[in-house]
Amino acid sequence: MILLQATQITKRFAHRMVLNGVDLDVQAGEVVAIFGPNGAGKTTLIKILSTLVKPTSGAFQIAGIDAIANPLRVRSSLGVVAHEPFAYLEWSPYENLKFFGRLYGVDALEERIADLLADVELTPFAHEPVRIFSRGMTQRFMIAKALIHDPTLLLFDEPFSGLDVAAKQFVLKLIQQERARGKGLILTTHDTELGYHAASRFLFLLDGQIEPVAEKAEIELTELSRQYEQRLKK
């Protein structure tokens, strides 16, 4: 089942073409890793796919719905983890999850919040303000917030950046869990090793264009890293 299908997405800021004809699709139960250096357009692509920014041209559907024409209709299918928390840091994780859960119209919200906080190991900090959290704790909170409404498609922008080894392993585990539950997931990263372990398919985003690389079964980590470094040198 195709969760997302993007065709010829372009984005121009002033005279700079950040994305230049991006084609992308994601199936249910698939994790797609997009590798690219800083400034490659990864964040812009995630913002467009999350419907927060409109593309200059192109089209994309989420669960078969035209996401550019109907952004409000598709947003409840999306769970987004971005660079910013997209939350109120004066509030605790519990308060944030309750507020956003209500806006999404989540049923049995209290149970859902308790389960999610347990999943991301934040139960002891459920009522502490998020602003005092470490980077790793904030990232776990952001993942819980992205999952509160049980979305079918997850968009993770650099989910490993700034995390220590344990926190990276934690995020990897969560990604695998969500994949096993049939979710589709796009993650952007410049770390080939983590991306390799997290994803089932790999793409490069270079000079605003997507370059398909391989399915996980078709490529070893060393070969993926070698190809990526080679493409960066070009």
Add this chain to the structure above:
Amino acid sequence: MKGFRQIIWLIRKDLALQFRTKDTLILIFVFSILVVLIFSFAFGPIFPDDPEDRAKLAASVLWTAFSFAGIITLNRSFDLERANGAIQGVRLTGVDPSNFYLSKVISTLVFLTMLELIVTPIALQFLEVLDVLPAIVQERLLLTLLKLIGVLAIGTLGFCAVGVIVSGISTSTHGKESLLSVVLLPLIFPVIMAGAKCSVSLLTTGGLEGNFWISILVVYSLVFLASAYLLFEFVIEG
């Protein structure tokens, strides 16, 4: 029904966040009292004897204080939304932008009306307006004060109707705070003008009978509220 519930939760969120930090509440209260004190010292200690002059002074003080306190409140309220991309989090829930707009108008209105309830009696006392009110107004003092709060609330609604959409525009631009003040003040001028005229009328005659300015105040506020409600989607979604 879902939209209505979302508006309620958004209003509760705004008020909870404002009361959690309390800094906006303290800031606008101190600012408003400061305005009252500055005017009191500038025009006092012996204020004009003519009740109409005294009413004009009181109206100037109240509308100056509440206009700038409103700008501070809007700035702080949208700062909370901009910080850490919170507004993007709300957008991602699929909330109708018009409902988001309405919730911001109502929460800012509630916040500012509370300020007006506290500051108005203090300002009238400091400016010794109550001592010189005409007999007809003295007889119906409580009713007159309630009408005054009503006029201030309608003016505040007009202010919020304009202010929230301008704040929404300034959210996605550079020079946010300066843009809000520069664009908002000319747009709310009719509200301030009509509000001040109505306030003077209330404090001198105790009523608004046949008052052209109350119609201006109500119509301007409602027209802006309705048009901004319909247009806010384009402001937020681009």
